[in-house]
Amino acid sequence: MINNVITQPLKCEMKDFNNLFIELTAKNCNQRCRHCYIDFPLNKNVNDFINTDNIKKALVDTKNDNLQCIYLTGAEPMSHPDFNLILRTCLKRTNVCICTNGTYINEKKARFLKKVEEEGKNEIIFKLSIDHYNEIKNDEIRSRGAYRTTLVALKNLVKYGFNPILCITNYYKEPKNVILSEFKKICNAIGFECQENNFAINEYFDKNEAKDILMNEWENLDCEYGRILTAKGVYTCPFLANDHRGRCGSDFSDYSKHNTLETPYCNICIKNNEKLFGINFNLFKQ
Ligand code: SF4
Incomplete structure (x- = not known):
């Protein structure tokens, strides 16, 4: 899509509803x-988990949409106390x-997750x-x-036949x-026969510096193909979850x-x- 004159916020329209993101927790x-777009509180024990009834309602309300994938996101989605129930509910659809940092995936959990997948x-x-x-460089940020x-989680997932995608933020700006x-x-x-599509490398942009709203064309934005549900309602995308602008x-x-494309995050996208x-x-075939 192309806009030539950038005098006011650019308008964007959903083309299809393929991706439903569900934020299971905003801060836990x-x-x-260092580079996370979430502004975290100092305390790690925040109990701001989404209610499972909200998720069930969202699945009913979107029953006519062609959802290709439901993304369980957070902060760390696997910390949700009803994570297994939510996973099973969404998998039926x-x-x-x-989307996880892998902390919760020990061997027992990986085996269990495979069993859940095989139910449907x-x-x-x-x-x-x-x-x-x-x-050292990874743990520094x-x-x-x-x-x-994360490597233990990767090993466990591969052992039980999953084909994970490694999400890498190129914080150090390497080739x-x-x-x-x-x-x-x-x-x-570790015995993982990966392909190029097993890696999602995103460039790092400091959200406080990406303020130059000088954009006039775009394609494949997350907001064109999906929405995110949070405990507070529906927002355009994970970047703008719980943000009034989204x-x-x-x-x-x-x-x-x-929606309008008017935030530094939109520039990043x-x-x-x-x-x-x-x-x-x-690109990603299982
Ligand atoms: S940050 Fe802006 S451009 Fe990116 S997905 Fe969200 S609304 Fe769209």
Whole structure:
């Protein structure tokens, strides 16, 4: 889509509703990554979990939409006390992508998750966050021990036949080919026969610096193909979850399919040239 004159906020319209993001918690996470777009409180024990009834209602309200995938997001979605129930409920509808730092995935959990997947016809996909192939550099921006924890999760998932996507924020601004080849070596060493589409590398933009709203064309924005449900209502995308600028309504019985691109986050999306949160299913085949 092209707009030539940028005098007022650019308007964007949903093309299709393929991706339903559900924020299971806005602030509960056991890590504090330097580049995370969430503004965290100092206390890690926040109990702001979404009510499962809200999720069930969203699934009913969107029953006529062609959902390709439901994304369970957070902060850390696997910290939700009803995580297993939510996963099963969503899997009955379509594929489910769990966006996680991997902390909760020990061998027993990976085995259990495979069993849950085998109960139906839809797939569980994992987006595992890890930001550098070097342990020290990774843990410097995520938290101490994060690197090992994520690799243990990766190993366990691969052991039980999952095909995870590693989500890498290129915080140190390294060439993508270097990142890819170093991560491939790590994956090969643990027996994961990965392909290029097992890696989602996103450039790092400081949200406080990306203020130059100088954008006039875009494609494949997350807000063109989905919405996010949070405990507070419906918003355009994970970046703008619980932010008044992304507010679309209180639930999916009546919500807006229009939004304006006027935040620094929108610049980040446009610069990225591909959905930042949604999976490109044309490239990613299980
Ligand atoms: S932050 Fe990105 S996905 Fe969200 S409204 Fe802006 S352009 Fe769309």
